Amino acid sequence: MKEPQIIVIGNGMVGYKFCEKLRSKTSSFNLIVFGEEPRRAYDRVHLSEYFNGKTADDLSLSTENWYQEQNITLFLNNPIVKIDRELQKVYTASGLDYHYDILVFATGSGAFVPNIPGIDKEGVFVYRTIEDLDLISGYAKKAKTASVIGGGLLGLEAAKALIDLGIEKTSIIEFAPRLMPRQIDTAGSDMLKSKLADLGLQIHLNKNTTSIEGDGRITALKFSDDTALDVDMLVISAGIKPRDELAKACGIEVGPRGGIVVDEKMQTNDPAVFAIGECALYDGMIYGLIAPGYEMAEVLAANLCEGDKTFTGFDMSTKLKLIGIDVASFGDNFITEPDCRTIIFENKHKGVYKRINVSNDGQYLLGGILIGDATAYNLLLQTSNNRIVLPENPEELILGARGGSEPAGGAGITGLPDGALICSCEGVSKGDICSAVADGSCENIDDLKKCTKAGTGCGGCLPMVKDLMTYTLKSQGKYIKNVICEHFNYSRQELFDLIHIHELKSYDEVLDALGKNDGCEVCKPLVSSLLASLWNEMILKKGNGVAQDSNDRFLANIQKGGSYSVVPRVPGGEITPDKLIVIGEVAKKYNLYTKITGGQRIDMFGAHLNDLPIIWEELIAAGFESGHAYGKGLRTVKSCVGSTWCRFGLHDSVSFAIRIEERYRGIRAPHKFKSAVSGCIRECAEAQSKDFGIIATEKGWNLYVCGNGGSKPQHALLLATDLDSETCIKYIDRFLMFYIRTADPLTRTATWLNKMEGGIDYLRNVIINDSLGMAAQWENEIENLIASYKCEWKEAVENPAIRKRFSHFVNAPEDKDPTIEFVEMRGQKRTAEWKTV
Amino acid sequence: MNEQSNWLAACRVEDAIENGGVCVKHGEDQIALFYFTRRNEWYATQNECPHKKQMALSRGMIGSATDEPKVACPFHKKTFSLSTGECLSGDECAIKTYPVKIENGTVYIGTTPKS
DSSP states (O other), X not given: OOOOEEEEEOOSHHHHHHHHHHHHHOSOSEEEEEOSSSSOOBOSTTGGGGGGTOOHHHHBSSOTTHHHHTTEEEEOSOOEEEEETTTTEEEETTSOEEEOSEEEEOOOEEEOOOOOTTTTSBTEEEOSSHHHHHHHHHHHTTOSEEEEEOOSHHHHHHHHHHHHTTOSEEEEEOSSSSSSTTTOOHHHHHHXXXXXXXXXXXXXOSOOEEEEESSSXXXXXXXXXXXXXXXXXXXXXXXXXXXXXXHHHTTOOBOTTSOEEEOTTSBXXXXXXXXXXXXXXXXXXXXXXXXXXXXXXXXXXXXXXXXXXXOOOOOOOEEEEETTEEEEEEESOSOOTTSSEEEEEEETTTTEEEEEEEOTTSOOEEEEXXXXXXXXXXXXXXXXXXXXXXXXXTTHHHHOOOSSSSOSSTTGGGGSOTTOEEETTTTEEHHHHHHHHHTTSOOSHHHHHHHHOTTSSSOTTHHHHHHHHHHHHHHTTOOOOOOXXXXXXXXXXXXXXXXXXXXXXXXXXXXXXXXXXXXXXXXXXXXXXXXXXXXXXXXXXXTGGGGSOHHHHTTSEEOTTSOEEEOBOOGGGOOOHHHHHHHHHHHHHTTOEEEEOTTSSEEEEEEOGGGHHHHHHHHHHTTOOBOOTTSSBEEEEEEOOGGGTOSSOOSOHHHHHHHHHHHHTTOBOSSOEEEEEESSTTOTTOGGGSSEEEEEETTEEEEEESOBOSSSOBOOEEEEEEEOHHHHHHHHXXXXXXXXXXXXXXXXXXXXXXXXXXXXXXXXXXXXXXTTSOHHHHHXXXXXXXXXXXXXXXXXXXXXXXXXXXXXXXXXXXXXXXXXXXXEETTEEEEOOOOOO | OOOOXXXXXXXXXXXXXXXXXXXXXXXXXXXXXXXXXXXXXEEEEESEETTTTEEOGGGSEEEEETTEEEEEOTTTOOEEETTTOBBSSSOSOBOOEEOEEEETTEEEEESSOOO
């Protein structure tokens, strides 16, 4: 018997989800999907991450073979142009026709483009598809100013994308008197506006754009209040328009303002035709979020498989992070007195606004708005959705408990009923998550995502999913950790504390006390790094030399061919002519290749192992010290010349860089770390690409943290603004010790932060507000490290036992390795190529 | 076991480095000598790492995988068994190993490689 044939028009997120849900329930039905875009369905919710380095492939929801494996026929780049409902046929742009038994509209929405004169000028874009983003990023290269029309959720995303693309001046134009008018109230909008303004975004509210000016291409916007704004490009994000034109053309009922009218079974006025997602109009409303779209897909898929599900509207609560700012609304967010009582907390200093609406009897949470800090969102949403009776002092839900040690919100996640919906995108309940963990099938978040799909939609519930997983594992007496290797059954952080408590000073002591067998190349350098971070003793003493990684073992970087490079410290990149001459003379004497490094110092390459002590003796005599270019610790603090010479300089960036470099030199960490100080906002020292970077402001220093260059560049994030020098150093002290104590092995600060739950807000709370109560201890620990600093090369050349190890042959100490070969290039030597194997 | 007739007096026990390696010159050849103090064992291998032909194994870290003694090349962390010379990082290449004996505080290396 021939299977009934389903045709899905549209291959967006909801169309894809429908296929996935249907195939998870049944393999019957011939399933054919027509997509208008050239690629498989992708994650439109995280579209702006396309500008942060995610590729179209990363955003794709399925693998290339998925449709084939699921026995689904997929046509891309092939829109349906006509439907004949009598013949039950669709006609494609490529001229083919297909019969359907069931037709599903998942056509989604397009950008609503208001009819403003000049809207068709060059330089005007919409923000909807990957193709739109390609066009925007191409045009942005020649644009200096840009505007976004629309201050809603997508408009703010688009503005962020424009900033990321390097547009110097970006503004947002909103017709309504506030930003995100559907989600937040005026006070929340004011707070958001001031935070966005801090980031350089101009916000114009109450602005009605009347025309787009320019000869062929856009040059300015004109408004109804007779003002104007010069812009090079414009992104329209004024809302969405359901794609209902095809349905309308074949006589399917559509709403007066667009949208395919459906009932609670997603059925249109033609019983064989259905609509789901943003093209569907249910009960007079378009649901422009992903979670209700997925719910519609579930309802339809279930009913096609003899189920009996209905769509009855959807919770439109949202939480998102806009340019690093939390914004959330949930439940009945706009309800006002006398229908409820509101509790409002506002902290303009920190840019936090929280409002909760409580029922008049004080029993239930009705809804609320959170700006600047949405850590309580998941719990508040659950409290409201599950009608959990509020504690006696409901303000503690947004303020945190004061005085007592009980966490806010009573029992927190443990108090939620099993039926509480945790992941609304995928419809996963607390019970689903906890039982997947409890039956042993999932012990980490990736497994859990695969097995329950929780957190795979918008990702907003992930912190709570993780909490539930940890809670369930703990209640079973299990807990998760990253053990180092077969010799140590501990995580790096645990080992750090254990070595500290037991006051162990050498690798062998640590292995005897805490490990087993003989160690290896994984745990040896790790333990050595911990010992150095804890005690700061000379790293080659106490038999620790053989437990050091190759570079640390000989206090130099081993290079291709087996020679070493020598890098003396040049703090802040400042060096006297005399010292420059010494470097030149030493390099000449020992026939070393010289190159200026990216960190404003000079690297001398091609030194024989045997020559290292004598080279360093000469450098030390001239006042140099180790640059630790070989160690996992502070490398350089780069600086621009600052106010001492530069006509733009606000403060003396060189002096501050030297002070910082000398403060943290020699401190060992989980990985290398770099810093820079810029004397003004022009940022010539590129401080925002460093593990911690400092930029002078009119009032002091701005401190940025967790940036990275290298293979995965990442801008540092602003930790604190307008600091005086002492406070800036205090924060760096705390930041470094927190990193040293908690990062996984060989993890740079950027990755460390990326893995940190709560991200920069959490980090800021730890560093600035001392939320862990560790600040005093950390400051004390780092003072000890700073006080115990010695130049390890000075110690090495002065210690005969250590110095003895700097020879290639044990039985011919004067002989150098004869296999090292150099060739000439541009008047210097370079190492010979790898010998072919 | 192969017969050793050529024993090279490499160094004194106290010149070797505990739980680490030193390099011994043998004519044009270089041999890495390891004093695995933790296990009270001596090992000798070729000094050249076959991966990129670097004279470096004597500067590598030693350790064990389960019970197999091993050395990791400092260049790219390829690991080799100290007892058999087999590459433990999944590569085809192996290294030569040599017998070691101690007499009167002197370390001798048998310069004919083990089979």
